[in-house]
Amino acid sequence: MTKIEQANQEAFRRMDSGDPEWTGMVYAKDVLPDMDRYTIGHAGPPLAWEEMCGPMKGAVVGAIRYEGLAETEEQAVALVESGKIRFRPNHNVACVGPMTGMITWSMPLFEVTNKTYGNVAYCTINEGLGKVMRFGANDDSVLARLKWLETVLAPALQKAVQAHGPFNMKVLMSKALAMGDEMHQRNIAGSSLFVREVMPTLARVVEDRTQLTEITDFITGNDQFFLNLVMASCKAVCDTVKNIPYCTIVTAMSRNGTNFGIKVSALGDEWFQAPVLMPEGLFFPGYGPQDANPDMGDSAITETYGIGGFAMGSAPAVVRFVGADSVQAAVNYTNDMYEITQGRNTQLTMPNLDFQGTPTGIDIRKVVETGIAPVINTGMAHKKPGVGQVGAGIVRAPMDCFTQALLAFAKSVGVV
Amino acid sequence: MANQVNRLFASQLWVANVGVDVFYHAVLAQHVPAVQVDWRPPAGGDARMAEILAKLRDL
Incomplete structure (x- = not known):
């Protein structure tokens, strides 16, 4: 067996045996390295303020106001332009966030621990649909909701985890997959399973009746609530594959609305970037392609792990939502992903595909050789900050990331 | 050689077409049984990438 094949088999073994558990709620200020009020984590590879798209800039302005560093948009922009705000990719510090992916000092985070390997990963709480910071909104209602997540929901969830013990995410994700979620654009089953698991404990630990009602309404009112827990879980698994010598497996795929970036195991934390592509899909009434922002968010960590677009064949109900032609087309996407991956997950299996495991471990050699780029199911943000989601669709990772x-x-191993 | 080719085309053909599917459809249009093999050159024909992939195969 060649060194590359040995390394890639080890990577697959780690991905397949990863066992993520939701172990608590924490605050960015308490757990993230080199963190201060002037540091803002964002989705995707590194980028400067001048390169940011509309929703990303809108979210940054909101994040600065949320932290109390400015009262108005003008003050927030002036603060950025003064150079006092430091931007960094969430992926650098074991974090992920959907769409714009803002992570700041005061924000609460889901803490997910990979029980097999002991490492931890974090993700923000899903804000729901409509005017939300992950789509670039930044008005007072957005900030008030974020403050409620910080001061009411997160402490309640922390109490629930403490009373209940860790929640096994792999079990929940496996069930959700079998119930028709691909866990990127469809999380209805997973969110329902999550509610079923957590609500009995929440009802016991939250004494204030009004708060319990608000919490129940919030969690049950958001079909995508489960997504952020899934993202942290995928990150906790994919991080264990980093830095294996000779390994050509992808450890991260992410987009900042301007560029798409990937990381590869043997190449450590180096990003390989290309301009993001525009998703193709369906738009909500009143919107069209002219309104959409290009691809954005850390949520492609789901595809990096082998779900989302990779598991579309197991999620027939998402087919029309993301604009695929047919259920067979969705199956074809999953079959194509087997062509570019190392193996099949032994626990995340798809009943309607004869219990085949999800395609796991993207091999850059196979992507370049076959010309098949990873497929990603994604939400589409309006290109103007604050409007929100305008549709959902399918997008490919740019091939140029993989050829680079x-x-x-090849240079690192002395072949060229 | 020419005779062999002529004999081949005078007999019943079963065609396996590799690559560009316009040939597959042309054969089918002439009522000749055919199968299509979905094949593309490695790395989309990028000679440099194909060479790198070949070298990495032994590593």
Whole structure:
């Protein structure tokens, strides 16, 4: 067996045996390294303020106001332009966030621990639909909701985890997959399963009746609530594959609305980037392609792990939502992903595909050789900050990321 | 050689077409049984990438 094949088999073994559990709620200020009020985590590879798209800039303004560093948009922009705000990719500090992915000092985070390997990953709480910071909204209603997540929901969830013990995410994700979620654009089953698991404990630990009602309404009113827990789980698994010598498996795929970036195991934390592509899909009434912002968010960590677009064949109900032609087309997407991955997950299995496991471990060699780019199911943000989600669709990772990475890998092992 | 080719085309053909599917459809249009093999050149025909992939195969 070649060194590359050995390394890639080890990567697959780690991904397949990863066992993520939701172990608590924490605050960014308490757990993230080198954190201060002037540091803002964002989705995707690194980028400067001048390169940011509309929703990303809108979210940054909101994040600065949320932290109390400015009262108005003008003051927030002036603060950024003064150079006092430091931007960094969430992926650098074991974090992920959907769409704009803002993570600041005061924000509460889901803490997910990979029980097999002991490492931890974090993700923000899903804000729901409509005017939300992950789509670039930043008005007072957005900030008030974020403050409620920080001061009411997060402490309640923390009490629930303490009373209940860790929640096994792999079990929940496996059930959700079998119930028709691909866990990127469809999380209805997972969110329902989560409610079923957590509500009995929440009802016992939250004494204030009004707060319990608000919490219940919030969690049950958001079909995508489960997504952020899934993202932290995928991150906790994918991080264990980093830095394996000779390994050509992808450890991260992410987008900042301007560029798409990937990381490859043997190449450590180096990003390989190309301009993001525009998703193709369906738009909500009143919106069209002219309104959409290009691809954005850390949520492609789900595809990096082998679910989302990779598991579309197991989620027939998402087919029309993301604009695929047919159920067979969704199955074809999953079959194509087997062509570019190392193996099949032994626990995340798809009943309607004869219990085949999800395609796991993207190999940059196979992507370049076959010309098949990873497929991603994604939400589409309006290009103007604050409008919100305008549709959902399917997008491919840019091939140029993979050819650049393959060239860098070949250089690193002395082949060119 | 020419005779062999002529004999081949005079007999019943079963065609396996590899790559560009316009040939597959052309054969089908002439009522000849055919199968299509979905094949593309490695790395989409990028010679440099194909060479790198070949070298990495032994590593």
